[in-house]
Amino acid sequence: MSTEKPVLGYWKMRGLAHPIRMLLHYKEADFVNKMYEQGDAPEYNKDSWYKEKFSLGLDFPNLPYYIDGDVRITETSAIFAYLGRKYNIDGSTVKSKIRNDMIYSLTVFDLYRFFDVTYSDQFLVYADFCAYSLLDVFNQFKPGCVDSFSNLKAYMSRMSSLPTLKSFLNSEEGMKYGPFNSKYATYGGKSLQ
Numbered sequence: 001m002s003t004e005k006p007v008l009g010y011w012k013m014r015g016l017a018h019p020i021r022m023l024l025h026y027k028e029a030d031f032v033n034k035m036y037e038q039g040d041a042p043e044y045n046k047d048s049w050y051k052e053k054f055s056l057g058l059d060f061p062n063l064p065y066y067i068d069g070d071v072r073i074t075e076t077s078a079i080f081a082y083l084g085r086k087y088n089i090d091g092s093t094v095k096s097k098i099r100n101d102m103i104y105s106l107t108v109f110d111l112y113r114f115f116d117v118t119y120s121d122q123f124l125v126y127a128d129f130c131a132y133s134l135l136d137v138f139n140q141f142k143p144g145c146v147d148s149f150s151n152l153k154a155y156m157s158r159m160s161s162l163p164t165l166k167s168f169l170n171s172e173e174g175m176k177y178g179p180f181n182s183k184y185a186t187y188g189g190k191s192l193q
Contacts, residue, residue: 004069005032006029006030006067006069007031007065007066007067008020008021008034008064008065008066008079009034009036009056009063009065009067010034010064010065011035011036011038011049011063011182012035012036012037012038013175013178013179013181014133014175014180015180015181015182016064016076017064017076018133018175019080019126019129019130019133020064020066020079020080020129021173022129022132022133022165022168022169023126025164025165026124026129026162026165027087027089027164028164029087033173036048038183040183041183044182044183056072058072059072059074060074060075061074062074064079066079066083068082077104080130084100084125084126089124089126090125090126091125096125099125103130104126104127104130107127107130107131107134131155132155132160135155137180139156140180
């Protein structure tokens with residue numbers, strides 16, 4: 001078995017890896033947060049990733065990736081499924097595992113139907129990190145937007161108060177104010193740079 005630290009690889013932004021980072025910090029995992037830097041406009045050079053992309057032994061080279069000894073995973077949902085099983089936060093019963101999978105899918109694929117989040121300390125699952133990250137981004141773009149939903153406001157408070165997660169969220173690595181997406185992303189038709 002490998003004694004090397006697991007590696008999470010992604011761009012130097014929040015994006016798809018942020019909820020994974022949250023989960024790992026919550027579980028106090030000792031891991032390497034490998035962040036690839038994009039170049040500036042107009043080229044947005046991605047050589048930092050491209051020079052390593054095919055040398056990591058990944059079956060489907062892509063970002064994010066997670067390497068844990070002999071385990072080499074790409075695709076966000078596969079990484080969450082692995083970490084959920086590894087840290088036993090994928091649900092304690094078949095019914096709770098299914099609910100976790102549905103909440104995860106809602107936060108990733110069907111954002112407009114996502115309104116019934118009911119995390120409690122005893123039933124934290126990996127979908128909670130995706131849900132929190134999504135709601136936090138909403139709050140960054142429209143501060144206070146969840147405040148009129150008491151369940152969402154309480155949920156955000158409970159999640160951000162978890163000691164190990166709070167430490168991460170308040171650190172530089174937590175990227176509270178972004179970047180949320182790549183350097184070439186636009187918002188409202190305008191460049192973010």
